Amino acid sequence: MRTVHYTSVASESVGPEASGVSVRWVISDADGAPGFALRVFEIEPGGYTPRHQHPWEHEVFVLAGEGCVRSASGETRLSEGTAVLVEPDELHQFANPGGVPFRFICVVPNAAYGHGR
C-alpha cells in the first residue's frame, strides 16, 4: 500500500503542444500499480493541453476551478465534480479560459494496456 498527498509528487511541465500545463504522476507503474495511472493536471488561466487523439481512454474528474473540454463536436464547460470519459481515438483538448487554476484528475491505462507514455 502506498499513501501520498498529491502535492508531495513532483510537478512536470507538459509540452511542447500544450501551454501552461503541469502534471503530477500521483500513482503510476513506477509505484507498482499494474493497470493504470492516476495523474493530477493543473492548467493555468489561458492554458490548454494538446489537441490530439490516441488509442487509449481518459477518465477525468474535476477537482477545482473551471475549464472546458473540446471535442470534434464542440466545447463543454467543466467545473468541480464533473467527470469526463474520453473514448479511445477521440479528438480532445482541455483548456482554461477562466481566471483561476483549473485542476483535474486524469486516469490512463499503463503501457501494458496500450498507453504510449
Add this chain to the structure above:
Amino acid sequence: MRTVHYTSVASESVGPEASGVSVRWVISDADGAPGFALRVFEIEPGGYTPRHQHPWEHEVFVLAGEGCVRSASGETRLSEGTAVLVEPDELHQFANPGGVPFRFICVVPNAAYGHGR
C-alpha cells in the same frame, strides 16, 4: 465523449459487509470505458467498507472529509488530496472515524482486466 456531474449518477448502497457506505459508478464499462471504472464513494461518520482483499488494484483520491485506510500493517489517516494505491491481493478497509462525510474516488479495472464486479 461523455460528461456528467458525479451527483447526477445514482447512488447505490454498499453491503452487506459495509456500514454507511454508498457508491456512484460515475464512469464504467456501461458508458463505453474499455479499461477501468471511476467510482465516487461516500462513507458516513462511523461507517466502513468491507475488510477484504482481491486480485485487482484500487487507486484512491480523497475529495472531502477525513478518514483512514487499514492494512495488515496498521492504519493511515487520509484527508483531501491524499492518494492511496491498494496493490492486488492486499488486505484493506476504509473507514470514517470523523464527524463529516468522507468522500473519495476509487478507480478499479473492468472485468476484462480482472475485476469481479
